[in-house]
Amino acid sequence: MEELERGLLMQPWVWLQLAENSLLAKASITKQGYALLISDLQQVWHEQADTLVVSQRAKELNKRLTAPPSAFLHHLEELLLPLFKDSAHQDAADPSHATFSCDRTAEALILRVQSELSGLPFNWQFHCTPASSSLVSQHLIRPLMGMSLALQCHGRELAALLRMKDLEIQGYQESGAVLSRSRLKTEPFEENSFLEQFMVEVSLLRIEFGQKKYPLMGTHTPPLSEVVSSGTARTIQRSAVLKKQTNKQKTKQKNQKAPATRLSDLFHLYF
Amino acid sequence: MEELERGLLMQPWVWLQLAENSLLAKASITKQGYALLISDLQQVWHEQADTLVVSQRAKELNKRLTAPPSAFLHHLEELLLPLFKDSAHQDAADPSHATFSCDRTAEALILRVQSELSGLPFNWQFHCTPASSSLVSQHLIRPLMGMSLALQCHGRELAALLRMKDLEIQGYQESGAVLSRSRLKTEPFEENSFLEQFMVEVSLLRIEFGQKKYPLMGTHTPPLSEVVSSGTARTIQRSAVLKKQTNKQKTKQKNQKAPATRLSDLFHLYF
Numbered sequence: 001m002e003e004l005e006r007g008l009l010m011q012p013w014v015w016l017q018l019a020e021n022s023l024l025a026k027a028s029i030t031k032q033g034y035a036l037l038i039s040d041l042q043q044v045w046h047e048q049a050d051t052l053v054v055s056q057r058a059k060e061l062n063k064r065l066t067a068p069p070s071a072f073l074h075h076l077e078e079l080l081l082p083l084f085k086d087s088a089h090q091d092a093a094d095p096s097h098a099t100f101s102c103d104r105t106a107e108a109l110i111l112r113v114q115s116e117l118s119g120l121p122f123n124w125q126f127h128c129t130p131a132s133s134s135l136v137s138q139h140l141i142r143p144l145m146g147m148s149l150a151l152q153c154h155g156r157e158l159a160a161l162l163r164m165k166d167l168e169i170q171g172y173q174e175s176g177a178v179l180s181r182s183r184l185k186t187e188p189f190e191e192n193s194f195l196e197q198f199m200v201e202v203s204l205l206r207i208e209f210g211q212k213k214y215p216l217m218g219t220h221t222p223p224l225s226e227v228v229s230s231g232t233a234r235t236i237q238r239s240a241v242l243k244k245q246t247n248k249q250k251t252k253q254k255n256q257k258a259p260a261t262r263l264s265d266l267f268h269l270y271f
Numbered sequence: 272m273e274e275l276e277r278g279l280l281m282q283p284w285v286w287l288q289l290a291e292n293s294l295l296a297k298a299s300i301t302k303q304g305y306a307l308l309i310s311d312l313q314q315v316w317h318e319q320a321d322t323l324v325v326s327q328r329a330k331e332l333n334k335r336l337t338a339p340p341s342a343f344l345h346h347l348e349e350l351l352l353p354l355f356k357d358s359a360h361q362d363a364a365d366p367s368h369a370t371f372s373c374d375r376t377a378e379a380l381i382l383r384v385q386s387e388l389s390g391l392p393f394n395w396q397f398h399c400t401p402a403s404s405s406l407v408s409q410h411l412i413r414p415l416m417g418m419s420l421a422l423q424c425h426g427r428e429l430a431a432l433l434r435m436k437d438l439e440i441q442g443y444q445e446s447g448a449v450l451s452r453s454r455l456k457t458e459p460f461e462e463n464s465f466l467e468q469f470m471v472e473v474s475l476l477r478i479e480f481g482q483k484k485y486p487l488m489g490t491h492t493p494p495l496s497e498v499v500s501s502g503t504a505r506t507i508q509r510s511a512v513l514k515k516q517t518n519k520q521k522t523k524q525k526n527q528k529a530p531a532t533r534l535s536d537l538f539h540l541y542f
Binding site: 137140 | 316
């Protein structure tokens with residue numbers, strides 16, 4: 001089963017949009033079995049099944065179908081692959097492929113799949129139990145930390161570029177240059193004020209994911225359509241409160257030097 | 272115990288630097304008991320203890336000490352608070368406060384504390400077991416996703432500012448302005464090329480955390496000293512390979528338009 005574990009590590013997470021909700025998922029399927037990880041951001045579930053489990057469950061769920069486990073695994077791969085290959089074009093509810101639904105209890109998540117195999121109805125159930133915290137660390141926590149650190153580094157590089165642009169602009173101004181179109185004039189970049197304002201915005205915003213709202217995922221631009229390819233998460237627009245606070249910040253920028261602010265403070269806001 | 276759970280949610284994560292390794296941790300201690308979460312990025316551990324557990328364990332570990340559980344809890348709070356209050360100035364190994372060490376098995380993590388209480392030696396052991404995936408989602412996954420989404424949004428805002436700066440610079444140049452100091456001249460910001468180059472850098476870098484190296488946490492600027500206040504994680508410097516690839520990228524930027532790249536691709540790199 002080591003091959004399955006390695007395979008699962010190589011898979012990216014994608015968002016599965018089911019009729020009733022949406023799930024973050026990754027799967028690895030080989031001739032020897034499958035491994036599946038699923039999360040709704042409230043829990044993380046896992047199933048790893050070998051050929052014995054597959055052929056036994058196939059018998060229980062599909063009395064009229066007789067085939068070797070490898071055939072069932074191949075069919076499951078065909079059903080899941082489109083979802084995991086290009087989640088931007090996934091349509092889990094498309095009957096021509098398969099219908100997915102899931103039931104949840106405190107201790108288990110069952111992902112049901114209905115489709116056809118050689119002209120006969122084919123049913124499958126992935127029986128997932130809560131994932132171990134080592135699996136969660138390996139597949140979610142460490143990648144997310146890597147992502148956050150990389151993005152912090154990215155932000156710092158962009159801020160450095162902005163400071164260089166301001167020096168170039170200052171150079172032109174000192175040589176007596178004047179803009180013919182004054183609307184092109186920008187304010188010098190003040191990282192601290194910018195971050196303060198940004199953190200106010202972030203702290204005020206919410207996103208909806210399925211039926212839930214997660215204040216911790218606040219962001220007001222539409223990144224979710226990029227991050228969450230299925231686009232099931234919706235961002236809520238800036239509130240009037242936010243606009244007011246943003247303006248306050250702008251005034252503050254003019255009147256006084258903002259206190260030191262670091263992006264890492266966001267970690268304390270969120271983390 | 273609900274109060275403890277709420278309390279734990281309000282606590283930020285901090286890095287505890289122990290003699291042998293470092294741990295990500297958060298704790299909440301009240302008169303009713305304590306709740307503790309610990310991670311070494313390989314697993315997440317949890318203990319929640321009420322006054323009964325506390326007084327029983329206190330008897331086992333400190334035969335000569337007799338005090339009500341609230342006194343032990345208060346002392347534990349005094350020992351832990353400095354670590355969680357300002358992890359930049361924490362010194363877990365300082366004998367004047369307390370000595371921390373931990374033992375790990377597959378199924379448990381024991382965090383040992385040695386100090387003094389009213390002139391007598393005081394020993395404590397936090398007996399942590401693997402945290403449930405719902406606790407991990409609540410305290411790590413959702414905050415980290417929120418952090419990543421906020422940082423993506425932050426990067427987009429900085430990129431928008433850079434485009435405005437370039438328009439202003441173009442305005443000066445069109446009015447015939449020339450820089451007296453040519454070293455101030457910058458290249459126009461090309462987001463796709465910048466992201467491509469950034470992702471090459473990130474994918475090549477590693478950070479060390481305790482004894483482990485985590486490629487998934489690649490970043491080459493020193494953000495960890497900000498993010499990981501205890502500064503126990505060390506970034507590895509850019510390799511010659513990286514420099515070479517970075518130059519390749521720069522040439523590429525000049526010779527051809529880079530294909531569309533999105534920050535969300537980083538999610539597939541990592542996630």
